[in-house]
């Protein structure tokens with residue numbers, strides 16, 4: 001079974017009397033373990049689609065099956081639970097809590113988890129997670145004391161703390177220079193290949209998209225190109241358009 | 242989310258802006274502090290007021306015999322002779338709401354010391370319990386008379402301040418002999434000054450002696466309780482005062498005076514030793530009505546009254562005093578409560594204001610928390626706990642401030658102050674309540690945020 005299955009997803013924003021269709025019928029299926037880049041011109045609806053995929057927003061029409069569950073009919077609280085357990089988010093602007101140490105930023109989602117971890121357990125798990133993103137020596141640093149790449153890695157650790165099967169990243173490298181971008185992307189590739197986490201990231205950068213196994217191109221609310229790259233070895237950067 | 246984690250998160254969030262948190266909670270600090278200080282000072286004044294009113298006899302009940310009537314003519318309260326010292330004993334024994342009771346026999350006659358004389362306003366024959374009932378146990382000088390003095394009818398007495406002034410010109414009278422109706426009494430104690438009572442009567446113009454002495458030696462009869470100074474003057478002084486022929490003091494008497502032989506041959510029948518009234522003190526102001534009920538039941542039984550017969554006694558309480566006391570206390574409490582309410586509402590509005598600012602400032606944080614799985618109620622709880630923590634911190638500081646303030650008042654102004662655990666408990670509850678009430682709207686607003694919009698908020 002597919003991990004993610006979209007069927008004719010539509011999203012229309014209502015601006016007073018005018019309705020603005022942003023997504024105009026998107027069907028898509030994503031299997032466990034894929035590494036996908038979502039590209040497209042600005043305003044094509046990538047972020048809108050990511051919000052729907054991340055259960056932050058509901059589609060106007062269509063069905064969204066996540067792990068065998070139709071999510072567009074779930075209540076707000078059920079969707080919050082789903083986000084906590086099955087989905088991880090990485091944002092372009094990191095969104096770390098300032099004046100809160102790295103380890104506490106990472107442990108934060110645990111406090112909303114159903115399983116009640118003790119304080120010690122939570123910190124232990126957060127420290128382990130930070131170790132996995134290579135920040136074992138930066139546990140008690142505040143975001144302002146970390147570089148952009150390090151901050152994004154803290155954000156990745158936070159996204160993965162509840163061991164979700166899927167990770168969404170909306171322009172995760174948008175605020176980083178090419179060298180730190182590369183670090184983050186390598187981390188994604190490693191998480192994908194070693195731990196089998198499904199990663200879907202939005203990007204404008206063809207070089208970034210080149211790291212993906214599949215590139216989905218969105219144009220004016222419709223999927224234009226959906227190119228699976230057969231083998232990770234053969235490079236076809238940017239995919240077809 | 243666990244409460245502990247939530248509370249810690251709240252403390253951290255407040256710690257990020259300690260100055261603002263301090264200023265925000267200042268309203269609560271001042272409000273709670275003022276309430277605690279006023280409560281403690283108020284409780285102190287109220288306690289001393291209560292004591293004062295109690296010393297005026299607020300808890301005292303006066304039992305007097307009923308009216309005697311003859312041929313449809315009533316002689317007024319106290320004219321029948323139905324009350325006995327045994328009634329007094331029975332009241333002491335059987336009425337749990339009564340703290341103490343003393344029988345009273347009155348006389349009004351001249352008191353002589355050396356070349357000075359005085360007719361005291363009040364001359365009471367009673368028991369030592371009287372001092373307790375009147376809250377007068379501490380003497381200025383000397384000792385009170387004992388129950389043994391009462392049993393033996395010893396000629397001892399206690400003087401009020403006015404008598405000390407009038408008879409002894411302020412010198413110590415203890416050990417001196419005074420004469421009442423030509424019977425010498427040894428002064429064994431002096432009462433503390435009490436001043437005028439509510440009716441303007443001088444309460445220090447008093448002489449107290451065992452009731453047996455007054456009854457059997459001074460008034461000499463169980464029935465005549467009226468003004469004896471005239472007849473006393475007539476009988477005791479006409480042998481000495483030669484002017485009495487010019488100005489006869491004797492009352493017109495219908496029958497010839499009985500000689501001592503006649504009296505010995507044919508004594509006036511004294512059926513039982515009746516007393517004029519009983520003064521009983523209830524345990525406290527609240528037990529006055531049960532005390533009245535208990536005594537009524539007891540005396541009706543002792544006097545063998547049938548169900549349809551009216552009481553042959555009357556019980557009078559100081560209802561007016563008690564009422565004054567309770568209205569004063571309620572007025573004070575209500576006043577304090579109003580002040581508390583106003584200051585806490587003002588403080589609460591400050592809390593609400595700053596919580597709204599905080600929610601707006603932290604919109605992105607709220608969006609992020611929601612994105613990683615916080616439900617609306619988690620966010621609501623977080624901000625509510627933050628407001629409550631803010632208020633409780635303010636409340637705690639207010640308690641310290643208020644208590645310190647009242648201690649300072651006690652120290653510097655020597656005002657009576659009473660620590661009130663109830664007020665402190667109430668302050669804690671109320672400040673938590675203010676936090677919940679005024680923190681709810683901002684927290685509810687935060688919990689309704691849309692995560693996408695919140696994350697996009699600049």
Ligand SMILES: Nc1ncnc2c1ncn2[C@@H]1O[C@H](COP(=O)(O)OP(=O)(O)OP(=O)(O)O)[C@@H](O)[C@H]1O
Pocket residue numbers: 013014015020022040041042043044045046047048049
């Ligand atoms: N809340 C909203 N209300 C109305 N219109 C919206 C709203 N959110 C997005 N849109 C519209 O939807 C369209 C798609 O926006 P979206 O953010 O998905 O684009 P994007 O592909 O992520 O662009 P970019 O690459 O610049 O991030 C835009 O035209 C935008 O104006």
Ligand SMILES: [Mg+2]
Pocket residue numbers: 046047048
């Ligand atoms: Mg976008």
